[in-house]
Amino acid sequence: MSHARTTIRALLVSRLTNETPAAGSVFNNRVKPMQASELPAINVMIGDEGVRRIAMGAPARLERRPSALIDIYDEDEGPALEAIAEAVEQRLAPGGWGAAALIDITLVAVSEIYDDGGRKVAGRLRLTFELEYHTAEGSPGTILN
Amino acid sequence: MARIFQTALGQPVVYTASGASPVTITGIFNNEFFAQLEEGSPNISSTAPGVAVRSSDVPNLSTADLFEIDGVTYQVADIQPKDPDMTHIVLHEV
Numbered sequence: 756m757s758h759a760r761t762t763i764r765a766l767l768v769s770r771l772t773n774e775t776p777a778a779g780s781v782f783n784n785r786v787k788p789m790q791a792s793e794l795p796a797i798n799v800m801i802g803d804e805g806v807r808r809i810a811m812g813a814p815a816r817l818e819r820r821p822s823a824l825i826d827i828y829d830e831d832e833g834p835a836l837e838a839i840a841e842a843v844e845q846r847l848a849p850g851g852w853g854a855a856a857l858i859d860i861t862l863v864a865v866s867e868i869y870d871d872g873g874r875k876v877a878g879r880l881r882l883t884f885e886l887e888y889h890t891a892e893g894s895p896g897t898i899l900n
Numbered sequence: 901m902a903r904i905f906q907t908a909l910g911q912p913v914v915y916t917a918s919g920a921s922p923v924t925i926t927g928i929f930n931n932e933f934f935a936q937l938e939e940g941s942p943n944i945s946s947t948a949p950g951v952a953v954r955s956s957d958v959p960n961l962s963t964a965d966l967f968e969i970d971g972v973t974y975q976v977a978d979i980q981p982k983d984p985d986m987t988h989i990v991l992h993e994v
Contacts, residue, residue: 870936873946877936
């Protein structure tokens with residue numbers, strides 16, 4: 756059984772693949788450098804996670820609140836990155852998650868950086884979401900709805 | 901000195917000043933690997949094209965000017981005077 760972080764990251768990737776101007780160039784926790792031929796691209800990462808016990812029982816229920824970092828890359832000075840960000844925000848909006856693992860998802864920050872040192876100006880737009888999901892204590896792969 | 905370097909290392913490059921006709925001059929072109937957005941993870945593998953030319957060949961150089969080198973068109977991104985005779989030009993692909 757996978758850790759819930761793995762499951763949720765894969766869920767976000769599937770929500771975004773072929774649903775934005777980045778098309779199929781959506782990566783799951785990519786750490787290798789991006790190639791120009793892969794751009795525009797989206798990289799999905801799960802960041803720091805706060806955890807607390809919210810209910811006793813056998814097993815107890817843990818509330819988990821990680822950040823999800825959705826990084827959008829392109830050789831672009833703004834508009835193309837923001838067009839992809841618009842599509843990402845629509846795809847990851849609260850509601851409509853049905854029986855999926857997430858209890859809540861909230862956009863909490865947007866940041867952009869640019870670098871003009873290469874053959875074209877390149878930019879990265881980061882959307883930071885706060886997620887909430889629950890697991891059974893001692894069984895981080897068991898997601899509780 | 902600039903002429904010696906250009907003779908040894910230079911190649912023909914087509915320079916088009918904004919609003920003017922193209923002219924062929926000699927430039928020393930380099931296009932080494934450059935990792936963009938290193939602050940992020942991952943970065944983007946790119947190159948950093950640039951050309952060094954005699955300053956007298958580009959007397960009114962501006963960021964609206966173009967270079968065609970090895971079949972690729974570049975726009976001037978930055979002008980970096982090296983010494984009285986040579987100018988290094990940072991290029992971006994068009």
